[in-house]
Amino acid sequence: MARTVEVTELALRDAHQSLLATRMALEDMVPACEDIDQAGYWSVECWGGATYDACIRFLNEDPWERLRTFRALMPNTRLQMLLRGQNLLGYRHYEDSVVDRFVDKAAENGMDVFRVFDALNDIRNLRRALEAVKRTGKHAEGTICYTISPLHTVDTFVEMAKRLQDLGCHSICIKDMAALLRPQPAFEIVKGIKQTCGEETLVHVHVHSTTGVTLVSLMKAIEAGADLVDTSISSLSLGPGHNPTEALVEMLEGTGFETRLDKSRLLKIKDHFARIRPRYAEFESKFVGVETEIFDSQIPGGMISNMESQLKQQGAGDRVKEVLAEVPKVRQVAGYPPLVTPSSQIVGTQAVFNVLMGPYKVLTGEFADLMLGYYGETIGPRDPEVTRLAAEHNKKPPITDRPADHLTPEWDDLVAKAAALDGCNGSDEDVLTYAMFPQVAPKFFAKRSEGPKNLGKDPVTAAAAAAAANPAVKAIDSRGPVT
Amino acid sequence: MARTVEVTELALRDAHQSLLATRMALEDMVPACEDIDQAGYWSVECWGGATYDACIRFLNEDPWERLRTFRALMPNTRLQMLLRGQNLLGYRHYEDSVVDRFVDKAAENGMDVFRVFDALNDIRNLRRALEAVKRTGKHAEGTICYTISPLHTVDTFVEMAKRLQDLGCHSICIKDMAALLRPQPAFEIVKGIKQTCGEETLVHVHVHSTTGVTLVSLMKAIEAGADLVDTSISSLSLGPGHNPTEALVEMLEGTGFETRLDKSRLLKIKDHFARIRPRYAEFESKFVGVETEIFDSQIPGGMISNMESQLKQQGAGDRVKEVLAEVPKVRQVAGYPPLVTPSSQIVGTQAVFNVLMGPYKVLTGEFADLMLGYYGETIGPRDPEVTRLAAEHNKKPPITDRPADHLTPEWDDLVAKAAALDGCNGSDEDVLTYAMFPQVAPKFFAKRSEGPKNLGKDPVTAAAAAAAANPAVKAIDSRGPVT
Ligand SMILES: [Co+2]
Ligand SMILES: [Co+2]
Structure with a gap:
């Protein structure tokens, strides 16, 4: 059977x-x-x-x-x-x-x-x-x-x-x-x-x-x-x-x-x-084919497109290959974290900074936290010198215990802050929405009563609009995070 | 190793x-x-x-x-x-x-x-x-x-x-x-x-x-x-x-x-x-996804699109499903040929005719030849009644020996016919081109000296032209034969 x-x-x-x-x-x-x-x-x-x-x-x-x-x-x-x-x-x-x-x-x-x-x-x-x-x-x-x-x-x-x-x-x-x-x-x-x-x-x-x-x-x-x-x-x-x-x-x-x-x-x-x-x-993602190069870079597709747009914003769109080569080095320095939300974004952004400004000349707060153990333990040891720079940057020491043990009870505080927001209904669900997306939740609560907004468009209308705006219809690179 | x-x-x-x-x-x-x-x-x-x-x-x-x-x-x-x-x-x-x-x-x-x-x-x-x-x-x-x-x-x-x-x-x-x-x-x-x-x-x-x-x-x-x-x-x-x-x-x-x-x-x-x-x-083929329905119909994708365009030409674009259901029946009648060029086209066209005109009311000459053994033997027996109709239609008996044994030497004739064409250079290669594509070769020989014509277009130009012609840019269904 x-x-x-x-x-x-x-x-x-x-x-x-x-x-x-x-x-x-x-x-x-x-x-x-x-x-x-x-x-x-x-x-x-x-x-x-x-x-x-x-x-x-x-x-x-x-x-x-x-x-x-x-x-x-x-x-x-x-x-x-x-x-x-x-x-x-x-x-x-x-x-x-x-x-x-x-x-x-x-x-x-x-x-x-x-x-x-x-x-x-x-x-x-x-x-x-x-x-x-x-x-x-x-x-x-x-x-x-x-x-x-x-x-x-x-x-x-x-x-x-x-x-x-x-x-x-x-x-x-x-x-x-x-x-x-x-x-x-x-x-x-x-x-x-x-x-x-x-x-x-x-x-x-x-x-x-x-x-x-x-x-x-x-x-x-x-x-x-x-x-x-x-x-x-x-x-x-x-x-x-x-x-x-x-x-x-x-x-x-x-x-x-x-x-x-x-x-x-x-x-x-x-x-x-x-x-x-x-x-x-x-x-639609513009990466619709097969990408075996990932086996060499080990960089998920979504992360590459994020790095590309960061580089373009800095007027350095031509330096993608350098950044791709930098990622494995940053991973080694950070103790070989897997690359998935949020580590993929943290490692990717630091690789962009290293290429544009020189290795570890500028750290992001998140990368420094990663080096200091505030995201948890990695499979490999982290580079001591970069860890030292991270401690300086974030003005706190490295930790080896569970990151959440360093947090103090926060529920009551979240309840109070959420309740103060226009349109918050006071439910635990709303408090959790605020807790997880504190920047986005206020606007959402305020506009929630307007009801769902479907971003889908009838293809004919969409194509006509795109053609009017730009004859070379191009795919927009707007992938979700990598999970 | x-x-x-x-x-x-x-x-x-x-x-x-x-x-x-x-x-x-x-x-x-x-x-x-x-x-x-x-x-x-x-x-x-x-x-x-x-x-x-x-x-x-x-x-x-x-x-x-x-x-x-x-x-x-x-x-x-x-x-x-x-x-x-x-x-x-x-x-x-x-x-x-x-x-x-x-x-x-x-x-x-x-x-x-x-x-x-x-x-x-x-x-x-x-x-x-x-x-x-x-x-x-x-x-x-x-x-x-x-x-x-x-x-x-x-x-x-x-x-x-x-x-x-x-x-x-x-x-x-x-x-x-x-x-x-x-x-x-x-x-x-x-x-x-x-x-x-x-x-x-x-x-x-x-x-x-x-x-x-x-x-x-x-x-x-x-x-x-x-x-x-x-x-x-x-x-x-x-x-x-x-x-x-x-x-x-x-x-x-x-x-x-x-x-x-x-x-x-x-x-x-x-x-x-x-x-x-x-x-x-x-x-570009408009079938770019995955089509597991083929396992049930056993009809190659290219064949479906051919049948669809035949149906549309007859103003019967809504009868595709009937034709898909007819194909396995035609295959059974014909002794279960594989569906590949040219049997896919022959079976597909007959299925379209059966749906539009009634089963075997109208035969194509090619389908009749298939029923009569002029393409060769099939794995299963062919339907005797439809074979009888085929013999009537093509005015010749069924055969069981090798189809090519019924042909007479034709090389000299092909050479003569090719040589008469404007632009034919008399080489065996040209004779073979004429032999295999007698309808197309004459025009090709006549225009060959104009040199290759690349149908590829710069994407920006192509999109602009498409947008000008029709705001709803649509894929054109123009697949090659199935092999
Ligand atoms: Co996933
Ligand atoms: Co093939």
């Missing part, structure tokens, strides 16, 4: 984050929800930092209302979110009580599966969030950020999996945000986890398709025993996105593995998003 | 045929030739029916001159072509002496590897061409057209491989023009061939990427022992084209298999075609 491989659909979160700069409106997802709910997915990923941010920044949507809508429309399928450990959906560490509150509220509003990751793979930054999830009775998925460096080996990833298991995770995710996971390591890591943590340990594999090889990696991961894999419906797939769900189903035919997915439902979901996608043409 | 997998680069033939309606001018390939020649490919596919046709029909290029140019620019790499067996590069059967002449001339002008296929997998249609290739001392590759039907099994494909081996082929190609070859049958067929024909038998795998699963199929074919695989440089890959060459290289890392390809050369080839491709935007 064939072994069942379970599938997580990414169309509602990571797919449009990777392909359409996270701009898809809830309104354009709603018509697909019944088919998604009935298709036989294990879970549907539908919430995360970038979608939350885009909701309040661009779409005038309450992200909690989006979550409740998904819950109502998909009663038969697990809802899944991506959580940045102690960073929640924001860019700094939060004190533990805020972490607890966020997880409670997400669970209460309908979230089932919490994929919890830390950009540095520092287990201490995952622990509190995982514990909170377990306390709510929901599914706690501990995550390993996959990366390539001289220090990262199959063994180091398997060891991390063991530590996540020891924390009581319900499943272990291998998260390959940059499409660097080749078939052979995919096989070996999954095999290693199964051997070390037990065959019954649920292993979940998340890969992007940027390098063109990762559907093969999914096949090898499945052969090694992976239980759950992430894909996106074909009309929102490939490029910097993910492998197509339908291709996964077909790939397994006759192999002794099978999904539970209903192909006729998949076709409807595909057709829906094929109709919707052209409405977001102006947000 | 890792086993070497050899690679055929498709950029110069099948890739732009599949993605850019075969319109790429030699001028736009020349700058990549040195890098291709130095990259370590086993062969570079660069010639075939559609490119020959496009040369004389659209580009005012002499296809023989194109071949000689490739030969001069790529002295270190095998040049490879696709040959439709007894059809050569045309759409009818040629008498044996024309087949011999064509192969002699192609070899003389620099061709090294002849991939010989027949749309019906009728070995008798391959034999003469394969013998001619062997006589020239060049590489004779016997080809199995992969398809899915109730009668096609792993065993039937392996049996065909054995018969090709018995004909003395230097290698066996599994040709999957519609991207229907899933990983498991890829593994089983290659394994079966190796077991039946011997491990030393060279197995070459050609797959398209339309369904999104075939890079996995290449992995499985390689695991089963495939010696050579076909890919295309990433900037001319995916969609109805092929898997990216660079992804193949990266996929194999650490697996115990490796290519001989030089990644820095691949990057240069990629960059070259990434710059060139936008010049052919108006010829």
Whole structure:
């Protein structure tokens, strides 16, 4: 009898984050929800930092209302979110009580599966969030950020999996945000986890398709025993996105593995998003092909485009290659962090500064914090001289304990500050929105009553407008962050 | 030690045929030739029916001159072509002496590897061409057209491989023009061939990427022992084209298999075609995503678009679904031919006629010939009643022997007819051009002296022109034939 491989659909979160700069409106997802709910997915990923941010920044949507809508429309399928450990959906560490509150509220509003990751793979930054999830009775998925460096080996990833298991995770995710996971390591890591943590340990594999090889990696991961894999419906797939769900189903035919997915439902979901996608043409990533150069630079595509736009703003658009060569050096100095939000932005920006101003002549506050341990521990040692410069720059000493232990209780303060904002409804949900996006939340609260703003445009209208503005219709580079 | 997998680069033939309606001018390939020649490919596919046709029909290029140019620019790499067996590069059967002449001339002008296929997998249609290739001392590759039907099994494909081996082929190609070859049958067929024909038998795998699963199929074919695989440089890959060459290289890392390809050369080839491709935007296939529905209809994407345009011409653009449902019925009636040029066009057109006029109320002459055995034998029996209608329609009886045995020597006649054309230079090459494309050759000969016509356009100019003509810039559906 064939072994069942379970599938997580990414169309509602990571797919449009990777392909359409996270701009898809809830309104354009709603018509697909019944088919998604009935298709036989294990879970549907539908919430995360970038979608939350885009909701309040661009779409005038309450992200909690989006979550409740998904819950109502998909009663038969697990809802899944991506959580940045102690960073929640924001860019700094939060004190533990805020972490607890966020997880409670997400669970209460309908979230089932919490994929919890830390950009540095520092287990201490995952622990509190995982514990909170377990306390709510929901599914706690501990995550390993996959990366390539001289220090990262199959063994180091398997060891991390063991530590996540020891924390009581319900499943272990291998998260390959940059499409660097080749078939052979995919096989070996999954095999290693199964051997070390037990065959019954649920292993979940998340890969992007940027390098063109990762559907093969999914096949090898499945052969090694992976239980759950992430894909996106074909009309929102490939490029910097993910492998197509339908291709996964077909790939397994006759192999002794099978999904539970209903192909006729998949076709409807595909057709829906094929109709919707052209409405977001102006947000399309311009990296739609296959980028194997990433294997050499180890720099995710989204990070390259961020660095390019920073360079252009400085009138140094021609220095991209120097910056690409600088990134691995900065990574070494910083102890080889994986490159994922927020470490990708921090390392990338410092590499730009090093090229423009000379190595470590100017530090960013965030990079200095990274060097000083305020984001957590890295796999390798950090450069002592640059650490010294960082301490000088940020006027504080390096730390070796858990960053969040340096924070004081902040919930009451956040409640008070949020309550003072025009349009804040005083709910814990609103306080959390303010806590995570203090710059954006005030404007969102003030304008929330105007209701959602769909940025999609009818393709004919959009093309006419673009043609009027500029005869050379060009793709706009506006990718979401890399997760 | 890792086993070497050899690679055929498709950029110069099948890739732009599949993605850019075969319109790429030699001028736009020349700058990549040195890098291709130095990259370590086993062969570079660069010639075939559609490119020959496009040369004389659209580009005012002499296809023989194109071949000689490739030969001069790529002295270190095998040049490879696709040959439709007894059809050569045309759409009818040629008498044996024309087949011999064509192969002699192609070899003389620099061709090294002849991939010989027949749309019906009728070995008798391959034999003469394969013998001619062997006589020239060049590489004779016997080809199995992969398809899915109730009668096609792993065993039937392996049996065909054995018969090709018995004909003395230097290698066996599994040709999957519609991207229907899933990983498991890829593994089983290659394994079966190796077991039946011997491990030393060279197995070459050609797959398209339309369904999104075939890079996995290449992995499985390689695991089963495939010696050579076909890919295309990433900037001319995916969609109805092929898997990216660079992804193949990266996929194999650490697996115990490796290519001989030089990644820095691949990057240069990629960059070259990434710059060139936008010049052919108006010829881009509009099917650029993943189309797994093909697994159910078994209809190659190019065939669907042909049928769609036929239906539109008849004011019946809304009846595509009926036609898609009719195709498998027509295939059954016709004995389950694979769907590849020319059988795909013949079956597709008859399906359109059946839907518009009623089943077999109107036959095309080609379909009647197919039913009567004038294209060769099919794997299954053909419907007797429709065969009777076909005999009536074409006023000739069914045959069971080799179609070309019914032809009389025609070379002298072709020479005489070609010589009478304005601008024909009297060479065997020109006679062959006339023989294969009698409608197009006269105009080509007359205008040849005007020199090549590059249809590529500077993207800015092209966009401005398109915007002026129509604000809703739309992709033009102009795919090449399916091979
Ligand atoms: Co992701
Ligand atoms: Co092909």
